[in-house]
Amino acid sequence: MRTMTRRAMRGVGLLCAAALSLTACGSSEEAASDKAVSGSDLRAALKEGGSITVWAWEPTLKQVVSDFQKEYPKVKVKLVNAGTGNDQYTALQNAVQAGSGVPDVAQVEYYALGQFALGKSLEDLSRYGADKFKDDYSPGPWNAVTVDEAVYALPMDSGPMALFYNKKVLDKHQIAVPTTWDEYLEAARALHAADPKAYIANDTGDAGFTTSMIWQAGGTPFKNRDTNITVDLTNDKGVTTYTKVWQKLIDEKLLAPISSWSDEWYKGLADGTIATLATGAWMPANFVSGVESASGDWRAAALPQWKKGDEVSSENGGSSLAVMKASKNKDLAYAFNEYANHSEGVQARIEAGAFPATTADLASPTFLDTTFPYFGGQKANEIFARSAAQVPEDWSYLPYQVYANSIFNDSVGKAYVSDTKLADGLKEWQKAAVDYGTEQGFDVNK
Amino acid sequence: MTAVTPLTTGRRPPAGGSRSRRGRIGWLFVGPFMAVFALVFLAPIAYSLYLSFFRDQLVGGTSFVGLDNFQRAFEDDQFWAAVGRVVLFLAVQVPVMLGLALLVALALDSGRLYGKSFFRISVFLPYAVPAVVATLMWGFIYGTRFGLVGNINDALGVSLPDPLSPSLVLASIGNIVTWEFIGYNMLIFYSALRVVPKSLYEAAEIDGAGQWRIITAVKIPAIRGALVIATIFSVIGSFQLFNEPSILKSLAPNAITTYFTPNLYTFTLSFSGRQQNYAATVSLVMGVVTMIIAYAVQLRGMRKEA
Known part of the structure; x- marks a missing residue:
């Protein structure tokens, strides 16, 4: 979870060998049937059995796999960790290009889905009836897995944003928890004035964070059709x-x-140097494992608003499971995917610490009533669940967001270390994104 | 050689048939080498060249584009900025590193150093540290918050400039590379110095030459070949700079761009940007640039020797 989101936030891209492979693959797989598959077909497939390979780094899937195999003894699921984030994407692209060794199911982060969907390496799950799941998932993740009516993956987890804050530090300097970003700025000034070693947050330029902030502010900088x-x-x-x-x-x-x-970051979170952290709801597990010594100091709160009184949130990170077009056993692959992300498997993953994308679980009393000893017994899921429902729906990433994010610091990073303004950095990033898109054959800004 | 010549000249020239058989036998001996050579040396270059004539797009797939990629490379500001950066690195870091290495080698060779073996191994040791580990270690030292630089700032109440800021990061990398490779170059120089006949020094001393004069007139000219070789290695090493900036990038994401050095640029192009074709082109251009500069160094070094 931790590494996954790290990748999601950093967005350092390693997508390699994509299109050549993808086009080649598309033509050879054209023969695959596009007919609708019903629930009874799936049950028959599960009964008949077979084996599928799943590439994922999400740790909570281990439990799901063993439960699944217990329930369907004839199905063998091979769970392979082919690397985290971009490492896995590179391996996946290479496998697709080579036309062999492609897994049946693969974990893909939301921001990277577009790149795979565009390359036609993912199966459209709507023929399995996945298009009817719209209301079962929170809007952000659902929006991320659908491209023009097609459903390319099932949301596995999500990262509705919240503001984590070090209560001890804010209390010590009598700073109220900011509810707007303007208050946040005031709090930052007050804190840094009171203790020059303390900062409201850390930031060295992070594409994932910046785009999430723009998302919350109602922006739609990327549109694609x-x-x-x-x-x-x-x-x-x-x-x-x-x-x-x-x-x-x-x-x-x-x-x-x-x-x-x-390392400095973990130290900063632990010793009060970094007083707040606006990030996805997957963060608590990382606090528990990485910032153990500050247990009890931190709390969660709603994400500060751009306009006072608003109730708008955003997503940061999160990933999905996709069925590969090159899979030889798509029915089983989908059956596993649905099990893990839509039915029984979800509960097992929540219990293991995952943050779900399913609305039913987000609304379930047991989930909402969970107390977090790390956050001083706070029922933090209530905050996260509310956040999940407040994510603007019209957001989309670039079909080559992985690459765009990887070059983010080349341009926007300048704003953090020189006199370059953030707006100018973003303008330069835009130019790089436009140039790359044009180079790749898209009609950009035309 | 002289022993062999009479043998062949003493014989009649072989008949046509046997010559071709000898040719075949010759190829049998050379064959395995040629096959491996072609496979591991020529094939990758040929394949890069082949790749560089195409373009692969997310939309539209692969198409033949002739020399477009080369034209793009010559007009690519990011690429030439990267080349400029490694040339600057080369111009500053290599002389410093080789100068220091030479100094150490001369000191060791002078025989006036106590604890010579210890000194020699200490200077050489950094070379045995993997570049990745060395860079991580220096990364910690450079840290202005929790690193050594930070500690010095705190302890002495000073504020040293941040070694990982955009203006200093190249110098900081130069420092790491110097630390890593002084020992290696020292060893080249030292071993070259060891084979210089001692009688030359004695003769020079008899002629009234001081130590300084012996160094400039005997020792350095005697190891010119080693100097040229070390310089060529360093030129190539500088142009291939990758590990250090690539690892420091996670500590200084805004100071080290994805096109900081030509190698880093081709890496980004092919693995993040999936532009293998253009990356192959850039690699080829960079290879030619490296060859030209290395060749120029060699020519210049040899001319002096003559």
Whole structure:
């Protein structure tokens, strides 16, 4: 979970060998049937048995696999950790290109789905009836797995954002938990003035975080329909709302120059140097394992708002399971996917610490009543579940977001270490994204 | 050689048939080498060249584009910025490193050093540390918050400039590379110095030469070949700079761009940007640039020797 989200946040791309392979694969797999598969067909397939390979790094799937095999003894599921995030994508692309060794099911993060879907390496799950699951998942993840009516994966977990804050530090300096980003800025000033070693947050330029913030601010900087893409990181209202506040945080040096997931970061979270952290709901498990010594200091709160009184949130990270088009056993693959992400498997994963994307679980009393000893007994899931329902639906990533994120710091990073303004950095990022898209054959900003 | 010549000249020239058989036997001996050579040396270059004539797009797939990739490479600001960076690195770091290595080698060779073996192994030891480990270690040292630099700042109440800031990061990498490779170059120089006949020094001393004069007039000219070789290695090493910036990137994501060095650039192009064709082109161009500079160094080094 931790590494997964780390990748999601950093978004360092390693997608290799994509299109050549994908086009080749598309033609050879054309023969595969597109007919609808009913529930009874799936049950028959499960009864008959067979074996499937699942590539995933999500640790909670281990339990799911063993439960699944117990329930369907004739089905063998081989769970392979082929690397985390981009490492796995590279391996996956290579396998697709080679036309052999492609798994039946693969874990793909939301922001990377577009790239695989576009390459036609994923099976459209709507022929299994997955398109009817719309209301079963929270809007953010569901929106992420669907591209133009097609359902390319089932959401596995989600990262509705929340503000984690070090209560001990804020209380010590008598700073109220900020409810808007303007208050956040005020809190940052007050905190840094009271203790020059303490910062409201760490930020060294993180594409995943920045896009999540723009998402919350109502922005839609990326739009795509087929091969027509619009990139607008200059005039988009979400972008301008975000840069207005964030530029001040940068200018006044109120952000700790510490990269997330570094050793310094963990130390900072533990010793009060970093007082708050706005991130996805998958964070608690990382707090427990990585910032053990600060147990009891931290609390969760709703994400600060761009406009006072609003109730808008955002997503950060999260991934899905997709069925590969090259799979020889798609029915079983889908059956496993549905088991893990839509039916019994979800509960097992929640118990193991995953944050679900299913609305039923997000609304279930047992889930909401779970207390977090790390957060001083707080029922943090209530906050996360509320956040999950407040995510704007019209967001989309670029079909090549993995690459765009990987070059984020080349341009936007300058704003953090030089006089370059955040807005100018984003403008340069836009140019790089437009250039790359055009180079790749898309119609960008036309 | 002289012993062999009479043998062959003493014989009649072999008849046509046997010559071709000898040719075949010759190929039998050379064959295995040629096969491996072609496979591991020529094939990758040929394949890169082949790749560089195509373009592979997310939309539209693969198409033949002739020399478009080369044209793009020549107009690519990011690529030439990367080349400029390694050239600057080369111009500053290599002389410093080789100078220090030479100094150490001369000191060891002078025989006036106590604890020579200890000194020799200590200087050489960093070379045995894997570059990845060395870079991580230096990364911690460079840290301004929890690293050694940070500790010095705290202890002495000073504020040293951040070694990982955009303006200093290249120098910081130069420092790591120097630390890593002084020992290696020292060993090359030292072993070259060891084979210089001692009688030359004695002769020079009899002629009234001091130590300094012996170094400049006897020792350095005697190891010019080693100097040229070490320089060529360093030129190639500089142009292939990858490990250090790639690892430091996680500590200084905004100071080290994805096109910081040509190698890092091709890596990003092919593994993040899935532009293998263009990456192959950039690699080829970079290979040619490296060859030209290495060849120029060699020519210059040899000319002096003559």
